[in-house]
Amino acid sequence: MSDNGSKAGPEPSERTAIGITFGNSNSSIAYLVDDKAEVIANEDGDRQIPTILSYVDGDEYYGQQAKNFLVRNPKNTVAYFRDFLGKEFKSIDPTHNHASAHPQESGETVSFTLKDKEGEEAEPSTLPVSEIATRYLRRLVGSASEYLGKKVTSAVITVPTNFNEKQKAALVAAAAAADLEVLQVISDPVAAVLAYDARPEAKIEDKIVVVADLGGTRSDVAVVASRGGMYTILATVHDYEFAGVALDKVLMDHFAKEFMKKNSGASDPRENAKSLAKLRLEAEATKRALSLGTNASFSVESLADGIDFASTINRLRYETIARTVFEGINRLVDSALKKAGLDVLDVDEVVLSGGTSHTPRIAANFGYIFPQNTRILAPSTEVTAINPSELGARGAALQASLIQDYEAEDINQSTHAAVTTVPHVTNAIGVISVNEAGEEVFVPVVPPETAVPARRTVHVSAPNGGDVLVKVVEGNTHIKVTKPEPKVKENGDSKAAKVEDADDSDEDDSDFSDDDEEEEEKREKVWKIGSTLAEAAVKGVKKNGKVEVSITVNSDLSVLVTAREVGGKGGVRGTLSSA
């Protein structure tokens, strides 16, 4: 959170706050209606509004209309500019701007030269990226205001986790110039988790969530520890290769080749800028169609040399030719987990966010990577999943509604590092119980990576009644790998499969190999009992009674343990001082 400069924001009572996802490729706006976040469609009926501005004869176009001008008016159309905010020219990646207005160096910042005024001889103006962002945000806010019928004054905006303070400040300043108060800048993955957790049926529990935010020009994976509704990002990875445009590229290459094959002598449509733009637009549309259906058509009028082109593709073919991209995304998730020092078995949920997440193959691949009981929240795997493209905006809208009643000063203070930076326990804290075999097992009460202060309560059964021991211990996990019993294989190619498996990393079971009959080694997460913290006795428990154990870890790491029979009086209470 950064403050909104010298300009005082509106009073909390006069705010109309929305959530904005300001993406590099697409943006969304959302508003909370009756405690439910709704993504607002703009004048064109789009909920994913391309982050593109275009100028034709002094008229400004944005969104899908501007995107269509990439074919006819690329020089005065600016796209993929979000990531340039608050950056110097030498540190930007202009790859994606090849087919639109090119970024230029201008002092400390990046600018674009556009003809944004009417008249043939009008001088093109050089606009810094902040001005472009301001103009675009103004249009977004205008759409939202029009939809809501009241002036939108404030917003929560989501940005990638690797947006630095300077970039955030540039974004806030650009918004302020568009007359928009930025209540808070939140990170994309957390907005996505919040959007899921804010659903009425959601239960707040301790879980590890992997958020794969797969966008148009970049993919970000974050590992988030969700502890009692509070989120801590454990690790993030960012990638600019395996994203939506890479999939478009695959389709473009495919159809360009097919075009040339069909029309011998025709020139390569990828050589000509206009043909390339047409190819790109249609490839993107085909990609979207393939996310919904198993077959999609591709047709462009006058693709190159005045020749019309029409073709179809099925999903299987698409998934085959795009395999390298999908694998790259899988590796991204692996590396994020490795960075967080976690195993796939530790992950309780995978949230797919961003437009590219619509692709069914990606969700299916995640299904193979993660164990059975990990929920993959994507439209193709879970019917109740929220539209991945809308997650960020919804989360932002929820956050906006939560904080819009507070003074800006209050928000600043609450999001200050002194409040947000707290110790997180490394080891789990739990109690010992006895399993069927009579062995002592660890029951986690406070899971690892829980921010303190934290309070957790469990009810442990005591079927025999009488006096029971509540032993509070630390614990941690390790992955137990059980080699499968050597099995006599009749199938001849088992050997080959084994070799392939050895090549792959151990849990990545080669997503595209269809021969899955090979017996895998069994991996499971096992809790190991660590040092004992305290012992307490609860006496005279009734038969089939339950004992409530509550563990509170305070901010100074001192621990308060209370244990009592459920429904009983008194109980045992003790404190462990901090080290």
Place this chain on the structure above:
Amino acid sequence: MEATVVPLPLPALPEGWEAENNFKAVGKITKEGATQRTIEPVGPYFLAHARRARHKRTFSEDDRIQAQERAKKVEDNDDSEISEPEDPMMLQRDAKDWKSQDHYKVLGLSKYRYKATEEQIKRAHRKKVLKHHPDKKAAAGRADDDNFFKCIQKATEVLLDPTKRRQFDSVDEEADVEPPTKKQLANGKFYKLWGAVFKSEARFSKKRGVVEDVENFYNFWYNFDSWRTFEYLDEDVPDDNENRDQKRHMERKNANARKKKKAEDNARLRKLLDDCSAGDERIKRFRQEASAAKNKKRLEREAAEKQAAEDARLKKEAEAKAAKEAEEKAKSDRDAAKKAKEAAKNAVKKNKRVLRGSVKDANYFASGDASAATIDAVLGDVELVQAKIDPDEIAALAAKLNGLTVADEIKSVWKGEVERLVAAGKLKEGEAKSLAA
């Protein structure tokens, strides 16, 4: 978070386990057992965390405070505020006569009136509907008794429509506060009494806000921007298509009536302000101060002029007085001189008589009876002497002669006198020989 249930049982207490209060602290979490990480400042649970962290509350304290706050909210939702006794006369109202009904009273919101929120109106409506629904009346054996229910519906219809509600509020006399009478103001409380009036008038203001100083207060009210309308009092316009002229006539009439009422309302407000400002001590003070400053110069100039005039007058008076005195003096001097002259004349006459008498007493210096010629000559000489000497000498001569009766003595005096005169050259030798003989 709610407690999770663990199905596996707890171990039994080993034999001989003993501890004070049944609790044995064994280990502790070390600093190494924790990593400093940043929580994402997002979501309701983070807000709760931030609340606890910033107010330094423990979990149980925060739970308690939150529970209290929630409890308070429930109380707010309680609609005990909408429980006014229902006037039996009101319950008999005919719904057709809705224009004259007090919608707030019908819903039991008469103490809120224009201040009632939409939420309150909705709740009040619901409450009244639950009580007066015709089906309930029917169940109690009073079929077709839906008159008051219709009143309720009409009241809600009016009050939940912002336009209609404004129209009704515009003519809601119950919400007006009468301006205080002189008698009431006599007890002081000027600001309190007028304050209530303006608070009620302020409900018609298009602008919201607080006017702080006195001058702005009156400016605001004299330039009052009111949304008050009088459509509510319109006469019904016949909506049949049969008589368009009649319809237009009615519409015109209504428009005029509205305009007139608006003008009257403005005039009323103006009068109100005039009355108020007339009694406002602050305004009086301001006026005095202002007029004092304005008149200061004039007064000074006037005083100077007055002084100058006074000075001039005094000077003139003094001059006049001096002149008059001088004149009077001259007159008296003249009179005195005249008197003295007359006196001298008289004295001369008297002395002359004495002189003449003396010669007579001396029998004209003749023995026996004096002849006429002798008398003439003597008297002629006396005359001559008299003419030759001045009045003083006459007086001296008279004094010498006065009282003398003996003729010789008188003759010697005369003789002496003539000789003196001759010596002085006033008489020639030989003259007055009758006296000198």
